[in-house]
Amino acid sequence: MNRLKDATSPYLLQHADNPVHWFPWGDDAFEEARRRDVPILLSVGYSACHWCHVMAHESFEDPATARMMNDLFVSVKVDREERPDVDAVYMEATQAMTGQGGWPMTVFMTPSGEPFYCGTYFPRAHFQQLLQAVSQTWRDRRDEVLAQGQKVVGALTGATGLGGGAAPSEEVPAAAVRGLAEGYDRVRGGFGTSPKFPPSMVLEFLLRRAARGGEGLETALEMADATLTAMARGGMYDQLGGGFARYSVDAAWVVPHFEKMLYDNALLARVYAHWWRLTGAEEGRRIALETCDWMLTDLRTAQGGLASALDADSETPEGRHEEGAYYVWTPEQLTEVLGADDGAYAVELFEVTGTFEHGTSVLQLPRPPDDRERYARVRAALLAARARRVPPGRDDKVVAAWNGLAIAALAECGAYFDRPDLVEAAIEAARLLRDVHWRDGRLRRTSREGRAGDNVGVLEDYADLAEGLIALYGVTGDAAHAAFAGELLDVVLDRFADGQGGFFDTADDAERLWKRPQDPTDNATPSGQFAAAGALLSYAALTGSARHRDAAAAALAPVVPLAERHARFAGWGLAVVEALLAGPLEVAIAGPADDPRTRELHRTALLSPVPAVVATGDGVPLMEGRTPVDGRPAAYVCREFTCRMPVTETAALQKELTTG
Template sequence: MNRLKDATSPYLLQHADNPVDWWEWSEEAFAEARRRDVPVLLSVGYAACHWCHVMAHESFEDPDTARLMNELFVNVKVDREERPDVDAVYMEATQAMTGQGGWPMTVFMTPDGAPFYCGTYYPRGHFRALLDAVARAWRDRRDEVVGQGRQVVEALTSRTALPGGVEPPSPDRLAQAVESLAASYDTVRGGFGGAPKFPPSMVLEFLLRHHARTQDPQALAMASHTLEAMARGGMYDQLGGGFARYSVDEAWVVPHFEKMLYDNALLARVYAHWYRLTGTPLARRIALETCDWMLHDLRTAEGGLASAMDADSEGVEGKYYVWTPDQLREVLGDAEGAEAAAMFKVTAQGTFEHGASVLQLPADPADRELYERIRTRLLAARSQRVPPARDDKVVAAWNGLAIAALADCGALLGRPDLVVAAEQIVHLIRNVHLTDDGRLVRTSRDGVPGANAGVLEDYADLAEGLLALHAVTGDPAHVRLAGTLLDAVLEHFPDGQGGFYDTADDAERLFRRPQDPTDNAAPSGQSAAAGALLSYAALTGSARHREAAVAALGPAALLADKHARFAGWSLAVAEALAAGPLEIAIVGDPADERTRALHRAALDAVSPGAVITVGDAGAAADVPLLEGRGPVDGGPAAYVCRGFTCRLPVTTPADLKAEIAGA
C-alpha cells in the first residue's frame, strides 16, 4: 500500500498514486525493514525538482520497477524541505561515497539507518539493474554491506563539532574576503565562477555592506555588475517578476525554471539595499516586482507564502515561460511582435529548446510606453497557458526571510502594503507555527501545522525577520517574539564550542546530528543565528546574546580567505559587527510627522546591520535601547549609539544623517 495519501507535503502527495509501497520517514518503516529483513530505500527530493519528476515518471510510476522496489526493499519518501535534517545527514553520506550530491537523492541503508550505497538520479534501466544488484549484495554479501555502512557512519560521526574559540573575521580579514571573491569573479558576465551560476544573494549583501563601511569601490562594482546582469538575463522573469533557481549557463541566459521563495526573498532584500546605497532605478524596479511576484504567486489563503513554483508545465520544463517569434506575432501582431523580439532577444534560432527563447531585457527600452504595453499583453497571454504547479506548504524559515524582505522593501520603497503583508505572515506564524512552550513547527499547509519540529534556520530566520519588521513598525511585540525564539536557540541548539547544531537537543536522533556553518542557497542556521543574535543584543543590551553572536561567527574567519562564496551571510554579519552595529533610537509619537521624518532618515542609513527602533519610554521594557532616551524640547529626537553609548540627540533628518555618517 502507498501510505502518502495523508501526507501534508505536496511533494509526497505527488507520489501518493505511485504503485510503489511508499512509507513516510518513521520508526514504523524501519521496524518493517527489520521484520522483513530487507534494506531501506530512501528517496529524497522536493516538489519543484525537475529531475525528481523525471525519475518519478520513469521509475516510480512504472509498475514493473515498482514491483521490484516493493519486493526487495522498504521504500521511504522524504521531502527535503520538511526534513532538512534527514536530507543533510544522508546528503553528507552521498557526497562522501560518490564525491557529488543532488536531488533526487537515492540511498540504500540498513534497517538501523546506516547508508551503504548512495546516488542521485538513475535512468530506469540503470535503476532496475541497481535494485537487483543491491538486493543480491544484501542477500549474498550481507557482512560486507553492513560493514560498509558501518564504516560510513563511523567516519561521519567521528567528526567533532566545529572548532571553538576562533575570533570573528577582523576588518582586515573582511577586506581579504573581498579579494578572494575578486579572484573568482566573472568580469564579463558578473557572478562568480562558471556554469551553472546561482544567485549569490548573501555574498552580494556582504559586498554592499563592505562598501558602505569602507567605501571599497571594487566591492560595489562586483555587486552592482552582478545584480544588473541577473536582472537583465533570462534567470529573471521579465514578464511576471521573480527569479528562477539558477542559470544553467554562465551568462544568465537560460534558467532552471523553478522559482523558490528563499531565493526571491533574499534577492528582493538585496536589491532594495542596492537601491538604498546607490539610488539605481533598476534596483527599485526589481525589488518591487519580486515582492509583487511573491505576493501574487506564492501567497496562501492564510497569509503565508508558499515554498516554490515548479519548473515544469504540462510535463515540460520551461514551457510556461519561453516564446518563439511566431508566438510573439500571434499575440502582438507583426509590427509589435518584431519590436518585442528585438526588445527581449527572441530569435528564430532560440536560446532554449525547440527554437524557443527565454526572455531577456539587455537594456531599458527607450519607449517605456511601448514596453509596458507589450509586457502587459504578453503577460495576459501567458496567463492563459497551463501554469507550473505550486508547492503550497509554508516553511517557517523562508517566511522569516520574506518578512525581512517585505519589511525592508515596503519601508525603503514607499510600499506600506508590503509591510502589511509581512505582518500577516507573522500572524500566521504566531497562530500556526508557534507552540505553547515557545517552540516552532517547521511547516504548515492550509493553516494546519505539520508534524516536524523547527530546525535552527527556522528560529534564526524568523528572528531576523521580526527584528527587521520591528525596525519598520516599532512594534515591541516583534522584539518579544524574537527574544523567545533566540532564547530557544541558546537553550536547545548550542554545540558546546560556541557554535550551533542544526537540530535541537530534543529532536529525533539520526546517525549524526547535522551541523553546517556554510551558506548555500540560504543562510546557514548558524550564520542566521549570529545575525539575529547580534541585532537583538544591539536592541536590548544583552551581553549574553552578543557573546553568542560573536562566538558563532568564528567559522566565517576560517572560510573568509578561500571559501568566501560559502560564507556570504556570516561575512555580512561580521560587517555589522565591525560597524558596531549602530543603534538608532527614534523617540516620539509615531503619528507625529516629525517622528516619521526622523524614522525615515534612520531607515535610509547604510551603516551595515544598523538596528532601529521607534517609540517612546513605554516600550523600553521590551526595547531597552529606548530607556532613558527622552524627547528634546518636548519634540521627537533621534539617538545614534554604539554599545548603548549614545551621541547627543538630534531633531532633524539632516542632522540624523550627519550623525550616522559621522558614527
C-alpha cells in the first residue's frame, strides 16, 4: 500500500495515488526492508521540481515500473524541503559517487541506510533496467554491495566544519573581492557561465563592502550594480507579476527555469532594497517592492505565513503541462490582448521575438520605458490577461527558515518605503512561527494549514528566523521579537555546537543518520553556520553578550580559507565578516514613538548602509540608560556598548553613521 496519504508535504501528497508502495522516511521503512531482505530505493525531490514531475509521470505513475519497484525494493519518498538533513547526507554521497547532483535524487541503499548506488533523473526504460540490475546485484553479489556502502560511509564521515582557524581580518573581504572579480562576467553580470543562479548572498557582501569602503570598493560596487541591473531586466525576473525564477538556463539571464521559490525572492527583495539604500537606484526600489508584493499576492497563506514555492510547470490551453506555460507570450497573443498599436509597443518593449519553445518568449525589460503611463497600462492589461490562464501549482507548506528570510525582507522594505502593510505581514508571519512552529522550547521546520509537521528544525531554521526577528525588532521596537530570537539562539548554542567553534546542521538529539550533516558553505540559501554567525552577532549588539559575539566570530573561521578561491560559496559569511569588522554599529533611538523627530532618527538609522543594529523602545540592554537629551529624541551610536555622545539631528546622525 501507498503510505503517503497522511503526509503534510504537498510534494509527498502528489505521490499518494501512485501505484508505488511508497513509505515516508522513518523506522517502518527500514524494518520492512530488513524483514523482506531487500534494498531501499530512496527518491528525494520537491514540489516545484520540473524533472521530479517528469520522472513521476514516466515511472512512478506507470503500473509496470511500480510493480518492479514494489517487488524488488522498499521505496521511500522524501521532500527535501522537509528533511534537508536526509537530503544533505545522501546528496553528498550522490555527488561523491557520480560527480554531480540534482533532483530528483535516486539512491539505492542497504536496510541500514548505507548508499551503494546513486543517481538523479532516469528515463523510464533506463530506470527499469537499473531496477533489475541493482536487485540482481543485491541477490548475487551481496558482499560487494555491503562493502561499497561501508566504503562510501567511511569516506564521507570525516570532519567538514573547517573550524578552528584564525578570525577574519580586513584582508579577508579584500581577497574575496579579488577572487570574485576573476570569475565575474563583465558583459552580462553575474559569475561564471550558464546556468546562472542569483548570487544573493555574494551581492549582499559586495554592497556591504562598498558601503564600508577599503580595498575593492569600486570593484565591489561595479559587480553588484551590473548584476542587479541585469537580473532585474532579464527574463528570469517576472516583468508582469514581480518575483524571480529559480535561475537562468543561459548566461544572459534571458530564459529562466520557471519555478519561483520563497527563499530566492526573500533574499533578493532584501538585497535590492539594500542596493537602493546604498546608491539610491530607483530600479532597486521598484524590484524590492514588486517582489514583496508578489510574495504576499502569490505565496501568503490564510494563516499569515509564506508558502514555499510555485511550480515550474503549468497547464496549456490544450491541457498539457509544460514548463513556463503561464509566463510566456507570442507577438500574436500580445496583440490579441492589447490591440495592434499597444501590441507592437509591447513586442518591442519586452523583446518578444519568439526565441523560446513553440515560438514564445519570456518578457524582458532591457531598458526603462520612456512613457511610464503607457507602460503601466500595458503591464496591467497583460497581467490581467495572464491571470485568466491556469496558474502553476503552489507548494503551500510554511518553512521556518525561509519565512525568517521573508520576515527580514518584508520588515525592512516596509520601513524603507513607507509600506506599513509589509511590516504587518512580517509581524503576522512571526506570530505564526511562534504560535505553531515553537513547541516546548524547540522549533518545528514546517507547517501546513496551521498544523505543525513532525520534522524538527535544523540549524538554518533557528538562525534565519532569529535573523528575521532581529530585523523585525529593529523596525517595530517590539522587544518580544528580540526575546524570541534570544530563545532560538540559546538552542543554537546549546544543541548545535560542534565543539570546534562551528555548528552542525542538526541538533544533538535529532535523528541519527549515518552522518551528522555539517556544511558551512552557502548553497541556494545562507549556510546554517553563517546565518547563525550573523544572528549571534546582531543579538550580541543588542544585548552586550560576549558569549554570543565570541560564538559569532568563531563560526566565521571557514570564511578565511574560502575567501579568495571559493568566495561564491561564502557570500553570507563574508557579509557577516563586514558587519563584524564594522562593529557592527549599535544605534539606540531614545524618544516617544509617536514623536515625528523620533521616527525621523529611527528611519535614518535603519537606512545606514554600513552594517548597523538598531534598537528603539524598551526591553533590550542596548536601550538601558539611553534617554532623550533636553527633552529631544536622541540617537546613540555605539560599538560593543561603548557609545559616543548622543545626537538629536538627523544630519548629525548620518555623519556619525558614515564616519564609522
